[in-house]
Structures are given as structure tokens and as C-alpha cells.
Amino acid sequence: MAKTKTHYVCQNCGYTSPRYLGRCPNCGSWNTLTEELQQPESNKKAARVNFSGNRIKPQLLRDVSVQENPRVKTDSRELDRVLGGGIVPGSLVLIGGDPGIGKSTLLLQLSGQLAAKQNTVLYVSGEESAVQIKLRAKRLGVNGEQFYLYPETDMPSIHQYIERMKPDFVVIDSVQTMQEPEMSSAIGSVSQIREVTAELLQIAKTNGVTIFVVGHVTKGGALAGPKILEHMVDTVLYFEGDLHHAYRILRAVKNRFGSTNEIGIFEMKENGLVEVPNPSEIFLEERLQGATGSAIVVSLEGTRPILVEVQALVTPTAFGNAKRTSTGLDHNRISLIMAVLEKRAGLLLQNQDAYLKAAGGVKLDEPAIDLAIAVSIASSYRDAETRPTDCFIGELGLTGEIRRVNRIEQRVAEAAKLGFKRVILPKNNATGWNPPAGIKIVGVATLAQALQTVFN
Template sequence: MAKPKSKYVCQNCGYVSPRYLGRCPNCGEWNTLVEEVEQKTATLKATPRVTLAGTKTAPQKIEEVTVAKTPRIDAKNAELNRVLGGGIVPGSMVLIGGDPGIGKSTLLLQVSGSLADQGGKLLYVSGEESASQIKLRADRLGVSGSDFYLYPETDMGSILQNIEELKPDYVVIDSVQTMQMPEITSAVGSVAQIREVTAALMQIAKTNGITIFIVGHVTKGGAIAGPKILEHMVDTVLYFEGDMHRSFRILRAVKNRFGSTNEIGVFEMRDGGLVEVPNPSEIFLEERLSGATGSAVVVSLEGTRPILAEIQALVTPTAFGNAKRTTTGLDHNRISLIMAVLEKRAGLLLQNQDAYLKAAGGVKLDEPAIDLAVAMSIVSSYRDAQTAPDDCFIGELGLTGEVRRVNRIDARIAEAAKLGFKRVFVPQNNLTDLELPSNIQVVGVKTLSEALRHVF
């Protein structure tokens, strides 16, 4: 009998090596190559797509294909609907990733209860918890439903069989790293297993119009564990972000075939589960101190949603030879660039000053429109002079000190006016053909120096 051949597959990027290597030559990660037994091609014979009714797919002329006007399904969760682009698309595959304990299973259990209450048949497959454990959490969250089925199983053969028998409208897989195809001999959670499990689920979703939610574990770097092809195969990729020391969670779309990317939804984790936060701007600004220096408010855009956030800066003389730059929630290189512009164009001596900057509330800001607010917070701390508490700032800074135009300026100004701000600084070029609101003063500035003259 011939000895079975082995190969070593990187669990981070999928690189295949004929021998063991301590470090993957493709992605550079250490100790990620795992031995897998090569499969015979006869055992992995491809099969055509077949619906649960037994109908095989066949080639069609494009003129003969009918596009049914299928309405999106309301998840009874405004924040999730926003991130998905207006609701759940029937027959789609949604991948949700996030750190352990962040609330992925809680969110899906709450959404499953809402879908079941609307008359949908739902199958919740868990490879990590027993049915009694899920029931305990469902009772705490107030989740129930007559057509809500729990199935603690990891064998994909049994799962596919039960999907064929139940014919559910929705399927939740928690998580894909715990599922196992019986034809694959590699370890659970390996690249081969994840790839085959996702392919089988995709075939079920696309041929039968079943919406499938998949939970994915993440690596220590924050990316979803497994091969990158996992994110390519699904329709929507959502990342559940948050700080374990805070109760707020952000659901962010990084891929969406049916809506906008970089959309976010904000939730608060409470004893009764995740609660939607309809106005996150109030949350991010509620603890702002009046009269404090080194603080400026920016109207940032996350997808289509304008959010007001506070940027804080602390500038102090350095005790060492090289000045230190530390950021939280902001891009470190962007801060270095803005400080260089302030030193060259505004005459601030910052090369001997330590600078510590953060976006308060745990939010991450990375768009160019925050540049002007960052500059104002740095100048406020450096001069020990406060900005007006009802001022906010919008604008991108160029290397020559000009304030450049940004997109969606009307929505940003409207959000600032709604929260009671009296004055907003915007790029002068954005004021062209702009209908100015009457309840807030809009100040157009062309350069950084002009903005500093208005504020300080």
C-alpha cells in the first residue's frame, strides 16, 4: 500500500509547501504551516448546482433571464439595515468577523429572532455551543419563534441534509472555522476545510435563494482567519469592532455587493443584548469638557452617515532629544504631516514638543476631512487656548497650507446644526452653489493661517 503524501499549508495565506518551514515564505508569518494529507482527485468530484427541488442549473440566453423585483427584508434593526444597504437581500451570503466576545453571536441571535417573528423559517447551526446554552442566551435576550430551529453540529454532511429537509429561509453558521466537510481529512479550521465549507454553503444560497449568515474568527492581526478567498466568495463582509473596556460596538461593512462599503452601524452592549444607537454623535460628545484646551470637534463621514467626534491633543515639551508622536484612533503618518505643515506654514515650533492625539470615544477616523480639526486641536494645546465649544471644523489640509474641499459638505453641516453647533469652518471652495442653513454660521476659509486667525 502506497504511503499517503503530505503537504504543508499555511493557515494564514494558503501557501502550499512540500516540506515543513518555520516561516511561510509567502506571508512571512511564523509557525502557520500545518501538515495535510493530499486527497485523491476521485473523492473530490465536482457536482453541478442542484436546487432543493432537484432542478439542475442550465445555460440561459441573457434575454431570457428575468430579474424579479425582490424587496429587501427588514431585519427590524435599523443599524444592521443601514450597513447592509437597506436590508437583507434574499439568497445572499453575509460574513461577520470580530474579536472573541465582541458580540457576533449575540447580534445574530437577536436578528434571527426578528426574522423568525416575521414568519421566516430559520436554522441556527452552532459548532461552539450546545442547544441548551443557546437557549439560555436566547431567554436572556428575549428571543423566540415558532420556526426557529437550533442545531448544534459541525459535520457539513448532516447540516446540508437538514437544510434540504427543513428548506429554511435563513441559515446562521456559527462559526465557519468549526465546520468540517467529511470528504476532507485535514484538521478542522484549516484552509482546505474553510474553502470547501464556504463553497458548499454558497451553492445552497445561490441555487435556492436562502440567506446565509456566517460567523468568522479573526487572527491576532484583526483579519478574518482562513484564506482570503473566503472574503471573495461571500457577498458582504462585516467587521464587528469595539473596545472591550467600552460598551459601544461598531459594525463596519468592508465589502457589499448590494450597497455602499465603509458604512457603519453603532450598538451599545447592555445586559439585555445589543441596543441600537441612532445618534452616535451625541454619544461621542457627551463627556466633552467645557473650557478644556487641546480639543476640537470634526464632522467625519462614515459611509453615508455624518458623525461628530472630538479630537483631543496634548502637546508638551519633550524631555528627550527626539520628540514623541503617539496617536489613538488616528493615522500616525497623517498626524506627522499635519504637524509639519503647522511648523512650516503657521510658524509653530513643534520639533521639540511631544504630541499625544486621540479620537475620543474609541472611534477611528481616517478620512482627509479631519485634517483641519486635528490642526486646531494641536494649536489649542500648544497655545493653551481653547476653541469655542460650539465650533466644529471640516477640511483637508494641503502641504502648502491650503484648505481643500471635501465631499458631502451639506450633510456634514446639517448634522452639526442638528446637534446645536453655532459655527462651522469649511473650505471656501465648498461654498460654491451651497444653500446655507439659517441656524448655523458657515465660515469659509482658504488657508490654515486664515482659519487660525478666526479661531484664536
């Protein structure tokens, strides 16, 4: 009898070691190597064969027809925007997010919408029974003539029913619960996730079946499993949000068929997720009039301009080293802007604690938010309020200059639509186009000039 061989596999990156190591030498994670049976090499080579039994053959580029498989539109404009204009047939989409954030709810509602358009949908759940899914679907008002439920974790059985039913869409909830019986490793291990995803990828690409896969996340917020999981799929979506707030943000971090800068915003209600068509009003509706340390910025997320309130609280420090805390804003960017304010605008901030946040739970990371951050910090430091009808756009340089940003017309148009009367922006962006009626454009060249315009 042959001796059983084992090795140790890192559950974070997939690194393989013949002996146990406390720390993975590849990714640096501690206590992530687990013992698994070493699989024998298989001589079986699986070629791509479709449901009709035909093997995939080389094809001339000019003979490939795109019109035969157009994008599929859903009833959610937010989801269509994030996917790049709709669902691409034959794509493999991975959706990750914290537990309880609404991943299964989003896909259940999506499955009902697709089934209502005469599409065959197979919803495979490894975490819930058919009765539990039915109860949730009843609460969400989800139904459909061609909507099938299949609570199963065995991949050969799932593959068999997909081949028999030939559905248009398949939902796998979740990939960490699926199992390949040929693999002796535990469910959810790196080897299992890799093999399951490879089989799903072959089904999707060979037969034009669109597959949505739910992925769990680690306590650090990254998708659980090997990094190759994100490389294998076509699109990676992250469902973000605070469990204590009703708003959810769907963000694309990888998309082979569209932009990765788009976001979709939803609100969690009793009847499920409802898309938010105008998020700027949501982010600004609770703004306190006459408060100091507040500035409105027009940020661009993909093709969508969003108005967000940037709040700052600057107080004298009680310790030797001043504290810098931020929520929704990059900490290094805050430190840089405060250094420029002290050097170029004469604000003594080295003995001041600073707390900043982007209201509404949204994350801002583009350069155009620099001016609004600087104005909010100066407003709190001077205890002087800004005008409620002002908003700010501009990138801040280390020498104190205000640098131009892109798509200024769209940003100003969004501010005018929400009733703002004055936009302070870079001087180089102030000419060469016609602003909307009823809004004043003020171009500034330096940070000192901007602060003088705001507080004088």
C-alpha cells in the same frame, strides 16, 4: 498499500509546500505551515442542483426577475444600512470580530427578528449546545415559531437538514468549527474552511437561502483562514469595539450589494445589542467645557455625518526624539499635519510630544478631518481653548491650503441639528448653497487664516 503523502499548508494564506519551512514564502508569516495529508484528486464534478433536483441552466439577462426576490428588511435600521438597504436573498454574509465582542448576540437577535416575520431560520452552532443558546435567547428576549436550533459540526448532516427543512435563513456559528469528513485535515485548517465555505456558497446561490457565517479573527485582527474566504462571500462585516466600553461598530469592508463606507453603531446592554440612532450625541456628551486641545469635526461615514471630538495633548519631550501617538487616527496623517503646522503656521513642534485620539472609540480616516486635527494640536500647543460651539471641516494641503470636501450641506446640517453656531470650512465650499438658519459659515483658504479665525 499506497504510501501516504503529506504536504505543508500555510494556515494564513493557504500556500502549499512539499517540505516544512519556518517562514511562508508567500505571505511572510512565521511558523504557520502545518503538515496535512495530501488529498487524492476526485473525478466527481458537482453541478449546482437546487432542492427540487433541477440543475441550473443558462438564462437570458432580460428574463431574470429582481422583483421576485426583494431585499428583506430587519428591525435594525443600523444593520440594514450597513448591508446596503436590507438582506439580499441568496447572499453569503461573513461576520468577523474579536472574541466576546457580540457576534453571536447580534446574529441571535437577528434570527429572532426574522423568525417573528414568518421566516424559517436554522441556527447551526458548533460552539454551544441547544440549552446554552436557549439560555442566552431567553435573556435577550428572542423567540419565534419558525426558529430552529441545530448544534452540529458535520457538514453532510447540516446540508441534509437544510435540504429537508428548506429554511429562508441559515446562521453558521462558526465556520472554523465546521468539518467536511472527506477532508483529512484538522478542523479549522485552511482546507476545511475552504471546502465548508464552498459548500455553503453552493447552497446559498442555488436555492436562494441567505446564510450568515461567523468567522474568527487572528491576534492581528484579520479574519482567520485563507484570504479566499473573503473573496468567496458576498459581504464581509467587521464587528469592532472595545470590550471595556459598551459601544460596538459594525463596518462593511466588502459588499457586492451596497457601499463599503457605511457603519452601524450599537450599544451592548443586559438585554442585548441596542442600535444607536444618533451617535453624534453619544460621542459629544462627555466633552469637557473650556478644555484645550479639543476640536469637533463633522466626519462622513458612508451617507451618515457624525460629529466626533478630536483631542490632542502636546507636551515638551524629555528625550531627543519627539514621540507621536494616536488612537483612532492615522499616524502618518498626524506626522504630515504637524509638519505643515511647523512649516506654514510657525509652530515649533519638533521638540514636542504629541498624543491624539478620536474620542468614543471611532476610527476616522477621511481627508475632511485634517483641519480639526490641526486646530486641536494648535489649541494644546498654545494652551488656548476653542469655542464650544465651533466645528471644523476641511482637507489640509502640504502648502497650507484648505481644500474643499464633498457633501458639505449634509455635514453642516448635522452640526446645526446638534446646536453648533459656527462652522469653519474651506472657502471653496462656502458658496453656492444655503446654510441652515442659526449657524454661521466661515470660509478659510489657508491654515494660517483658519488659526487666526479660531484663536483671535
